[in-house]
Amino acid sequence: MINYILRRLVTAVALLVAVSAVTFLIFFAIPKAAGADPAQMYVGKSATPRDVEATRVKLGLDQPIYIQYGRFLKGIVAGRDYNNGPSVTHCSAPCFGYSFRTDREVWPLLIDRLPVTVSLALGAAVIWLLFGVAGGVISALRRGSIADRTAMIIALAGVSLPIYFTGLVAQQLFVHTWNIFEGGEYVNFKDDPAGWANKLFLAWVTLALLFAAQYTRLTRAQMLETMSEDYVRTARAKGLKERVVVGKHAMRSVLTPIVTIFGLDLGGLLGGAILTESVFSLPGIGRLSIDAVNVKDLPIILGVTLFGAFFIVIANLLVDLLYAVIDPRVRLS
């Protein structure tokens, strides 16, 4: 088991290093090849050539790309120093550099935005997990009934609706026409818990609808397959109540793939729910990344990409480890 965990950990770290290398190469090499100068982008168009040159040296942009990348990696692990000439700025680990536009450190920016994205993702996750799994189980147990057909139609419609459309419709109806929820700025949970839930509720439900639809379909398919297994027949044959057969015997194998998908979905969302945050104007990591893309703020783009990849890789790792706990065959292969 220890061996397996170690192997998976090494793979995860290697994957993150690879993601960072590819991202770094693309976002610093492509603009350069296209004639754009990162140093110029940093100081702005009105700067004198001397300032541009000073910035280039300070940020190390005059070095070959692999040295720049090496310094970038070192910054994340151990922090790094920027030489301004007269003084030295220290950027402590994990250092993702400074925003081209606002000159603020990237890491605190990410940490600032994280609570919004976490609030959004976790709230939605609770809703979609509850409704998705319950819907799928009921559908499967009453296969062919009106409830099943209705649920399946809603689920198929749900996976086909782009979130920026449902989001707009939801806001139009619930905020502007019926005034059930307030629009406006996001508020922190600490400052105003009721306002926080009020602002997030529509976003939760809209995001959850998309995922609940997928989970309903997956759970139903899985449940149907499990219910025809021999061990379910055995459980019934020995006179167990249907509730125990479904709830205890069948659910265990139904939930295994659900746990996998859930981990990956949540990991993907924590790195920034770009579309949802954009439609509901939530100042999370996704919003930060779009703003950064719009002004070509390379250090932030790089930071957000790595941050997102980090969550995806960690979610993958956790799911794999969880799998190894549930299913001993995984450990041995």
Added chain:
Amino acid sequence: MTMGPVTSKSDEQVPSVEEATSTPPGVPAKAIEGRSLGQIAWTRLKRDKVALTGASVIVFLVLVAIFAPVINKFLGHPINEFHQDKINPSLGGIPEPGTWGGISKDFLLGVQPVTGRDMFSQIIYGARVSLLVALSATVVAVILGVVLGITAGYFGGFVDSAVSRLMDLILAFPYLLFSIALISVVPVTTAWRIGVVVGVISFFSWPYIGRIVRGQTLSLREREFVEAARSVGAGPTRILFRELLPNLVAPILVYSTLVIPTNIVFEASLSFLGVGVLPPTPSWGRLLSDAVNYYTYDPVYMFVPGLAIFIMVLAFNLFGDGLRDALDPKANR
């Protein structure tokens, strides 16, 4: 039945025997003669009304896209013709309230706020862009996924690890964020932008096909017909593309059909975030992102492109689902 399949042909007949024994009334008894998987799938598909509805909508949309200029001549207005008389400048440029976004006999789907362009022509030309991007991206993704997946699965060893690691790496990227960032730094003209969008979408969707093809190949390569082919001196190219590939057609077809709707949403999302195809090329996603500014006053402007995306995605999902059921040897419908 106890004999293993020797050629790929007889392999396809295996499910047909099972199917024939449970032939429902109404299907001629001569079906017992043994039908190919394609024939079985076709009989099943013909009975699946939901899938057929999806298929007819797809055919309809494809025809609309192909004949957009002709249809527009009769039912619409030139795509970039401004109709300032259809909007009310004193209301911020939205169509007269109470006219459902300016819908009339002349303007079947209303007019765009501010510019007063005909929404009908925007939508049918948008269908062109949406289908063109999604279908070409899917074709590229399927070719990449099939070639790399089948090669990895058949040869194993170093080739397999290299391809598998590459797929892991791509799946570890926060793809939406990475795509918008990437597209925004690649400097291209309007004409090439559509190619970049197709490239980015296929780059992030091929690993899904690749994983499935690799997995299927892994189990197929141990089968007798592959050994038989090898024993009569068939080279790897022949085994890969003449022996293995025909057996992979079913899963490839199903997953390609299900990747198309994902790619349609992907393109619309990129356009919604402002990094899809560039104006003046019409795009449903861009119309929706424009509608964000007007939806409280002119909801029709939001509903028209939103429903367009929804209908197209739903049609592909319905058809893809039906196709999967029809091609699944285990399904007994």
